Amino acid sequence: MTAVDGVSFEVDRGETVGIVGESGSGKTMTALSILRLVPEPGRITAGRILFGEKDVVHMTDEEIREFRGADVAMIFQDPMTSLNPVLKVGFQVEEAMAAHNRFTRGQAHDRVIPMLQRVRIPDAPARVRDYPHQFSGGMRQRAMIAMGLSNEPSLLIADEPTTALDVTVQASIIELLRDLNREMGAAVILITHNMSVIASLCQRVIVMYAGRIVEEGPTRAIFKNPEHPYTWSLLRSIPRVDERTHEKLVSISGLPPDLSNPPPGCRFHPRCRYRVDRCFTDEPDLIDVGASQRARCWVLMRNVLAESKTDR
């Protein structure tokens, strides 16, 4: 099975990039590949992952160990599975630093409380001695972010960091990521199924479908003028809290394809309402459709929408 197929993208220093897609789109595997953490028996069969000048795919064990955690940190959806339940939160933040060479043990020890304060954990000097179960879900996610950022990495990968959280807590975590991105300058890759969260946080969006990038570009362009029918439908399939008139949601019929046997042609064609003959047989390339916006589609929504205008 090919979970991620020919995906290429760049993340600039300090940039916030959102990767959006449904379950099985390959968004998490893409992120895990960056850290060379693809679970067995999966492996990276082709391609390069360049961090600066270094190729992650060919790093030695020693290099990759230093790279993970020190250069790039990752936080996951469920912070409880990433925190050790029998160790105090403060100790775990300290360990994250001790595992790498940026700080001495003494420096690491002194940095714990400021790190927890930095992620807005109230009463941090007292709470360093708490165990993870004494933290709420939102506080655990903050502690994870503190661990992730403790070595001052230049990239933070957040995989559905707010999906398990209540909306009010989600809002505070998004605010925190935004502030930390500004304060510390770490680039952020946010992986999510939630387009609204991307609109709130990210400068650039990558839309994935069935292991492929189907569209990418500046957030504003993608939200205003999505060119791929999948992106277009996705944006209209969610109710907006600010909707003025009640319109039926655009539903995408059918299901995402089985990746062990992807459909020929465009992978979205079985569910696409705008497909043409060519979509059944030839897969389109990711082509330029605007200022740094690219889409993988033979039709493009601008043509669909222009046509529906002339029809009227």
Add this chain to the structure above:
Amino acid sequence: MTPAHTEANVPPPLVRVEQVVKHFPISAGMFGHAIVHAVDGVSLTIKAGETLGLVGESGCGKSTLGRVIVRLQPATSGHVYFRDIDLTRLHGEKLRRTRQQMQMIFQDPYASLNPRMAVGDIIAEPLRNFGIARGRRAEAQVQEVMRVCGLNPNFINRYPHEFSGGQRQRIGIARALVLNPTFIVADEPVSALDVSIQAQIVNLMEDLQDQFNLTFLFIAHDLSVVHHMSDRIAVMYLGKIVEVGPSDDVRDGPLHPYTKVLQSSVPIPDPDLEAGRRPILLTGEIPSPVNPPSGCRFHTRCPIAQPICSEKEPPLERKLDGRLAACHFPGKL
């Protein structure tokens, strides 16, 4: 959707919830027991043909309230009237008969279907339970309801694991619909589904409501979905209803500070709008329902709390036409 009517000819509500309390005893360590105040004195009405949205965060008691209303769980005290019949007083056969008209759709389409039963049997079970149809007649009804719910009737002999999450939720809806109920409680029916599938289920529920004149209690944590689905919205916090009103009014001019916080926390899929929006962030944690705060339960986290808020509990009362709120300072945040 609901026709405008004057005060004089307001039809009686289909469902009337009066001062419902649901407490769960828990054992608390070595010393005796404690009580979780899951639902603590809730009153609501649901009109025939409308969708009432019930929104709140995890642990606020919204699911418990839904289950108490259809009597999947007995209330600790209070009354639930369905067409003026007090469900909390009904037992045995009478309860069963009344229940036929009220069904429930659950959140998790994986956990709520018996994996060892064929889909046809799952959907037909209510028909058998209530002695409505058996054999071929049941099968015909099952196939009809499958078709209505967008399932292929030829899949009647397949098992739940052969279906996707969205199709399983359709099975759950078909099972609820097969008895031709008037009232359905839907507890987070789309939150476990992928984004592109959520719209399918939301649209299906709207179509079914039009087609069969259903009344919904739609429970969810997501204000955008609740606003989209509902004629009126009730907002719940820590076992209490804090605000009720028409959907647009509640969204556009929240009266309770908690509603305002919820509304400001929901991101909008528009980067330009988001650039100018900041959520109102709450401080502190949601208090324990074992030992809820005095006075207004939101006072410990409310940005505009005054001394009175911790002393006197504000009743849920009419503040504006058709709008209720439980707050000493409604609309001030």
